[in-house]
Amino acid sequence: MNELSVIVKEMQGVIEQIGEKEVERFFTELQKTTRIFVTGEGRSGFMAKAFAMRLMHLGYNMYVVGETVTPAVAGGDCLIAISGSGSTQSVIHQAQRSKSAGSNVVCITANEDSDLAQVADTCIVIPAATKNRGEKEAKSIQPLSSLFDQCLHVFCDAVCLKSSTRRTLSHEEVLAKHSNTE
Template sequence: METTMKKIVAEIANVMDKMNEQDVEAVAQRLEKAPRIFVIGEGRSGLMARAFAMRLMHLGATSYVIGETITPSIEKGDILVAISGSGRTHHVVWTAQKAKEQGVFVQALTTNPEGDLAKTADAALIVPAATKFRREGEAPSIQPLGSLFDQSAHIVFDAICLKYAEAKQISQQAAFQKHSNLES
């Protein structure tokens, strides 16, 4: 009998098998050229966005999380990475629309190619995972709510970071130098 953890890993592997590596690479290439990268997401997806921004900072990118007190105004030439499993999270979609008005490139990460976020974005990376809404056609999942999407998003973001680091020739040691040094 499969363990719960093995079932979860199998669900994630199923999602990853349906993704196109070239799409992930295209996102990394866009980010390589951006002077600044901003991220937005709500709930657990927002935590994935924050983890992504942190890792980008470790890799030498100038990255910000929308809503944090030290986040500057966004400007033309910047990139906004907006994440919403459903593609309809109001604050995320609204922020993407506002960013577009500023001339910012919007990169979406969502399950829903027909959602408002994908329609607003300049590019959408579709992660074919289950969300809390369990729409028809979503991957099946034993996990609650949008856990499968959030786990898959974390892996996709890490894959983007890996491609980014390779292109920028950022070594493990260089990334470690940017890691917090105020921890025990």
């Protein structure tokens, strides 16, 4: 078995189900606010942080929930809440608190019927295998939520690509926001 080919084939099957319409819809949500917060746990949380980093490079005002320098979410802000299963209690709680504060909540999940999806104003579905192996999720031989997290990363990078081209940012402009402490 060629593991790399298996992973790419699994990812391609999921990504083909998402489509450009979802990338556009998510990009549109990002344009509605000046402050964007991300939250997630485990590997999905790492993907959320990677997304926040790239959006910061693209000029967005980004925060990661739980970091010591992150301010309180307020009305007009946007919280991007990520949970493959849609049942991660800490993410649901953060989404509920953000919504109560008047922010827009966008979730990314594999489960459109989840508790997280019910809290969100906008739900982006990535129908990839998670630890729960739901019936609407694509099948995978990979462990736990690997396929969801891989597809999540590619989806978020597609949103970043759309943002950089729509906002006509050059590589040099983005590079200027990259770390210079090395």
